Amino acid sequence: MATTAVIDTVSQRRPARLPIPQTVRGRYRTIKTAIAWALLAFYFITPWLRWDRGPSLPDQAVLFDLPGRRLFVLGLEFWPQDLPIAVGALVLGAFALFGATALAGRVWCGFTCPQTVWTDLFFTVERFCERLFGKGTLLSRIAKPIAQIALAVLTAFGFAAFFNDAPSLPSALVTGAAPLGAYLAIGILSLTTWLFAAYAKERICLHMCPWPRFQAALLDKDSLVVTYQRWRGEPRGKKKAALRLELNDLTALIREAASFEAGRGDCIDCMRCVNVCPTGVDIRDGLQMGCIGCGLCVDACNEVMAKIERPAGLIRFDVEGSDRAGSLKQEAVRLLRPKTLLYAMLCLFAFGSMAVGITRMESVLLDVEPQRNPPFVQLSDGSVRNDFSFRLAHRLPHLDRVVIRAEGLAGASLRFATGETGQETVALAMPGNRRISDRLFITAAPGQAPSGRASIRVIVTDAESGATLGEVETYFWGPAR
Amino acid sequence: MSKQERDPLTGQLTTGHEWDGIKELRTPIPNWWLITFVVTWVFAIGYLVLYPSFATTKDYARGLLGWSSTKELAEATGRARDQQSAWRTQLLATPLEKIEANEELRRFAMAGGQAAFNENCAGCHGVGAGGQIGQFPSLIDDDWLWGGKVTDIHATIRHGIRDGGDETRLSAMPAFGEILKPEEIAATADFVLSLSDRSRDATRASLPGAALYETNCAACHGAKGEGSRDGGAPRLDDAIWLYGSSREAVIRQVADPKMGQMPAWQSRLDEATIRMLTVYVHTLGGGEK
Numbered sequence A: 001m002a003t004t005a006v007i008d009t010v011s012q013r014r015p016a017r018l019p020i021p022q023t024v025r026g027r028y029r030t031i032k033t034a035i036a037w038a039l040l041a042f043y044f045i046t047p048w049l050r051w052d053r054g055p056s057l058p059d060q061a062v063l064f065d066l067p068g069r070r071l072f073v074l075g076l077e078f079w080p081q082d083l084p085i086a087v088g089a090l091v092l093g094a095f096a097l098f099g100a101t102a103l104a105g106r107v108w109c110g111f112t113c114p115q116t117v118w119t120d121l122f123f124t125v126e127r128f129c130e131r132l133f134g135k136g137t138l139l140s141r142i143a144k145p146i147a148q149i150a151l152a153v154l155t156a157f158g159f160a161a162f163f164n165d166a167p168s169l170p171s172a173l174v175t176g177a178a179p180l181g182a183y184l185a186i187g188i189l190s191l192t193t194w195l196f197a198a199y200a201k202e203r204i205c206l207h208m209c210p211w212p213r214f215q216a217a218l219l220d221k222d223s224l225v226v227t228y229q230r231w232r233g234e235p236r237g238k239k240k241a242a243l244r245l246e247l248n249d250l251t252a253l254i255r256e257a258a259s260f261e262a263g264r265g266d267c268i269d270c271m272r273c274v275n276v277c278p279t280g281v282d283i284r285d286g287l288q289m290g291c292i293g294c295g296l297c298v299d300a301c302n303e304v305m306a307k308i309e310r311p312a313g314l315i316r317f318d319v320e321g322s323d324r325a326g327s328l329k330q331e332a333v334r335l336l337r338p339k340t341l342l343y344a345m346l347c348l349f350a351f352g353s354m355a356v357g358i359t360r361m362e363s364v365l366l367d368v369e370p371q372r373n374p375p376f377v378q379l380s381d382g383s384v385r386n387d388f389s390f391r392l393a394h395r396l397p398h399l400d401r402v403v404i405r406a407e408g409l410a411g412a413s414l415r416f417a418t419g420e421t422g423q424e425t426v427a428l429a430m431p432g433n434r435r436i437s438d439r440l441f442i443t444a445a446p447g448q449a450p451s452g453r454a455s456i457r458v459i460v461t462d463a464e465s466g467a468t469l470g471e472v473e474t475y476f477w478g479p480a481r
Numbered sequence B: 001m002s003k004q005e006r007d008p009l010t011g012q013l014t015t016g017h018e019w020d021g022i023k024e025l026r027t028p029i030p031n032w033w034l035i036t037f038v039v040t041w042v043f044a045i046g047y048l049v050l051y052p053s054f055a056t057t058k059d060y061a062r063g064l065l066g067w068s069s070t071k072e073l074a075e076a077t078g079r080a081r082d083q084q085s086a087w088r089t090q091l092l093a094t095p096l097e098k099i100e101a102n103e104e105l106r107r108f109a110m111a112g113g114q115a116a117f118n119e120n121c122a123g124c125h126g127v128g129a130g131g132q133i134g135q136f137p138s139l140i141d142d143d144w145l146w147g148g149k150v151t152d153i154h155a156t157i158r159h160g161i162r163d164g165g166d167e168t169r170l171s172a173m174p175a176f177g178e179i180l181k182p183e184e185i186a187a188t189a190d191f192v193l194s195l196s197d198r199s200r201d202a203t204r205a206s207l208p209g210a211a212l213y214e215t216n217c218a219a220c221h222g223a224k225g226e227g228s229r230d231g232g233a234p235r236l237d238d239a240i241w242l243y244g245s246s247r248e249a250v251i252r253q254v255a256d257p258k259m260g261q262m263p264a265w266q267s268r269l270d271e272a273t274i275r276m277l278t279v280y281v282h283t284l285g286g287g288e289k
């Protein structure tokens, strides 16, 4: 187990860590780049997508409408009371993360974590500046912070765009018409983005992030981690001249074998794996907390192995302890294990609950509250009126008019404080914001008012289809007789 | 001053004092603590000089800045009033009947009206404006002693009821206890009570109180008890009885009438606030067009 001991990265880190890691080409770099682009595109483009919800609603596909306390996601509209669905999403996310970790180690860290994606992006931009203006020149020293700050502000803007109408946000920001929250969010996020991705970089993973600390609990002997095949790498030594291809025949192989026997392993100690590592760890020291599992050292080492014509995979994704097997091939991953099956089931369960929750969301909220001061109003013709505060909110695709009636009170007539004189039912045009709140007056005809309290039901129906949208059980008070 | 000496084990300076061979290491107060301490003193002295801070025998020290919470409140309310001034001007410029039609203006008036109502009117009429039987009329029903149009309500609030002044709402009912005999008063009360009972429309004229009512009451309250808002005579043919609907209550009211009073608010509230109150009261449930 000596090779897989978790080593404290802080003390083990090489002091001579490059300020910007070297570039590398290969399988994992390609995967990483593709995922990073996809995630960045998702982040920056999503707020600009449109979704037609009719004239009175925002047409932004994904919009966190904080003043309106609602969240639009494509055809769905979420209200604060739908929070349990968000819990479902969080549970799903957590178990998906645990499951992925059980299978393939820290893939979250290596490929999808925003800290990784943005740090990678910032490294790329800084390398680009150095290529453009030369390493350490005055120009590149000026260009880098400008590019960093620009990226940070852009990132913060991307965040604010989820909470505001994205196309009109830039001009609103410039003219000062944007809400205060937008300025605050952009200010704070610019600062944190710069701090995390331009200044702290891998230090976030090494010192701040709790996730690496759980790894020991989440990984098992079947999880893929980045391994250094010590059995064939050691002892390290300077490479002798590479064999020319045409010479690579049986004799050469025998000679190679001889040199192996003579004491040198496959690792030529070129430090490429360390120099490409975004967190600057030396994976040859074994699995350690600082390794985020990005696979860049695998690519780097495979490049080197190809050059010195040795088989690839001296550093490779493999299970912990694979080193002892002494095999050139990666061990087959066991996909179906009790642990992964359990995670998969929990994911399915969380997803199922979410789906059920979404299909069962209430589309209409109705609230009819008696105003108890005074409990009833005596009118001059002998009828008795009760006043209610009436609130109705809906998220139906369209609803033009609703009809409100009261049941349980003979000869009741209804009207709104702002409306015309009483009828058996009142019709109400739903205004653009899909919420109304008004005082509802329900009047019992002379002699019909109950003595004391009586139960009534206020029922709201769609004026077009006649479908019941909601009903509320409440009380009607009359003078005691 | 004692001689500087270093502790050989820790390499730290000692205080130089010695008790039976025991020496104490010099561990001074950390700088951050010292600086914080000094800063708190500087702050405290600055505060003492600039702000009201201690009492003198008869008064208190005002501080160089002359700050006071009263002044701050006055400034804040002044600022709030400035912010509202556009609305208030508009409220004053809009004819009373048109205020409610303007949605934004109505909302402003309702908000301000509710605040003013709770502060000035709720004491008698109640927070819900339901009034109190035997004392103060309800403002949310459909019966108005002095008229329920915005202009009527406005005039009532401005000039009050029986509150002196040239334009105040004024009416007086004689105390019939000094004019009529008790049985006559009872007969009149029976007749008055019958006015709101539609089923007795045909038979009412034969009641003993009919003639008494005709001579003594009809001039103000109308032949059928329909009342007169101009004269301030309440309706007697409806179901609303400010001073009670029992026979005893009506007899009492005929013999020795209670007549409510309401202060004229124009001397206490500004016109914009009175207009807000008007709109608020008018929309409570009984406002007339």
Ligand code: SF4
Pocket (backbone or CB within 6 Å): A266, A267, A268, A269, A270, A271, A272, A273, A274, A284, A300, A301, A302, A304, A314, A315
């Ligand atoms: S890249 Fe490969 S050969 Fe080079 S030092 Fe690292 S392990 Fe050794």
Ligand code: SF4
Pocket (backbone or CB within 6 Å): A226, A273, A276, A277, A278, A279, A280, A281, A282, A283, A290, A291, A292, A293, A294, A295, A296, A297, A298
């Ligand atoms: S050691 Fe390798 S896999 Fe781990 S973070 Fe560094 S480059 Fe990525």
